[in-house]
Amino acid sequence: MAAELLVTFWGTRGSIATPGRSTEKYGGNTSSVSIKSHGKYFIFDAGTGIRPLGVEIMGEAAIQKDKQKELFLFLSHTHWDHIQGLPFFQPAYDPSFRLNIYGTSNKDAMLENILVGQMDSSYFPVKLSALGSEMEFNDLQLSDTIEIADNKITLQELDHPGGSLSYKFERDGKKIVYATDHELDFHFTQDGELKNDSELGKQYQAYIQDADLLIADGQYTSEEYEVKKGWGHTAVPTLLNLAQKSRVKQVAVYHHDPMHTDSFIDQLSASYLKKFQDTEPRMDIFWAREGLTLAI
C-alpha cells in the first residue's frame, strides 16, 4: 500500500455493539475510523472499534521504535457508541504516547469531565488520570481550524440530540468528511432538496461539496425513518441524493442500525447501487465495513 492517505473502518455500527455471525461482514464494533496520513494517525470517534486500532498501533510502535508517537483523536460527540472503546485503547496506557483529544463541551460538562465520568469507579476499574499516556483535551469552537503538519481539519455542526460535530480532513487537495449522528432529514427531503430554507442545511451542503470521500450516517431505511423521526439519524435516500447533488465522489454509508444484519445490508446496498449506477457525475457508494482500508 504505497498511498499516503489510508482510511480504515474499525467500527461501523451505531448505537450499540452487535457481535455475532449475522454481523461479521459489516462488523459489530461501534464507530471508529482512522485516517493514516503520511504515517500520522487521525482517529475519528472512540467507539468499541478503537480497541483493535489500538492493538494495531501498538504493533507498529513496537517495530518503529523511534517514531513520534503522537495520536490525534476527534470525537463527534460523547454518546456511548462514540466513546466506549477509549478505556480499552492500549496506547492510552503507554507513557510513550501522546494523545490529543478534540471535541466539544456540551451544555453541562467539559469534554474532559465527560470522559473522566465514563471511567468513574462505578463504571470502570481504572481512572482516566491513571492512564500512562500524556493526554491533552481540546474543547473546540465551530470556527476552529486545526492544522497538524500539512493536514487540515475544519468543523461543521450536525443535527443530533445533544449535538454532534462533523470533521473535514484535507490534505494535498483531497477531502474526506466524517459526519455521523446527523438527522439530515430535518433539513433535506429524501430527494436531497433543501427544506424550509434551512441555514444548517446550506452550510452542510457547501461543506461536503466535491468531497473525495463522505463517511456519513445512513442508519435508517426510509420506512424505518418514518417511525424514528427525532432520534438523530438519517434515512439512506436523503444521504445519497444530497451527496449526488453535492458532487461527492464516494460515499460510505455508516453507523449501521443494530438490527441490520449482513444479509439485510447486502440487499439494501444492492437496491441503492442499482439506483445510482448510471448517475452523472459518477458517485461510488458502499456500506462501510469493519476491516476495510481505502486509499484516497
Add this chain to the structure above:
Amino acid sequence: MDEEQQSQSDSRTIAMSRTEVLTGMSRRRVSYLEVNSPERPRLNFKLTDGKVVMGRTTDNQITLPFTNVSRHHACVYINGEDYYVEDNGSTNGTYVNGVKIAKCILRPNDLIQIGATKIYYSEREELCL
C-alpha cells in the same frame, strides 16, 4: 422397545467416552480462493499461513497472465485468525465486492476482482483428528 432394550440403549449412550465427545468438538477453519479467469480452468486454492501473491508474472503463487494485471498485483495473507487481501499499488486496482480497496478483511462469499479475474473467498470447517 421393551423396558430391557430401553435400559440397554441408555447404557450404550452413557458408555461414549468423554474423550470421544471432546475430539468431535475440535475443529479448524480452512479458507479457499476460487479463481475464475476468462477462458482458463477454474482453480481452487487452499490458503495456509503463507502469503499468497497474485499477479501477471510466473513467480506468483497465483499467476494471472493478463495485460491489465500488474506484475505483483495483490496478495492474500493471514493476520490473527483473519485473512486479508491487500493491493500492492497496482495500476488498475483490486476490488472487493465492487469497492476499490487498499486492504480488506475477507469474509465468506467475498468477491475479489483483479482485471477480468473473479476470485471468491470461502471458508469451511474441518474436524481435527
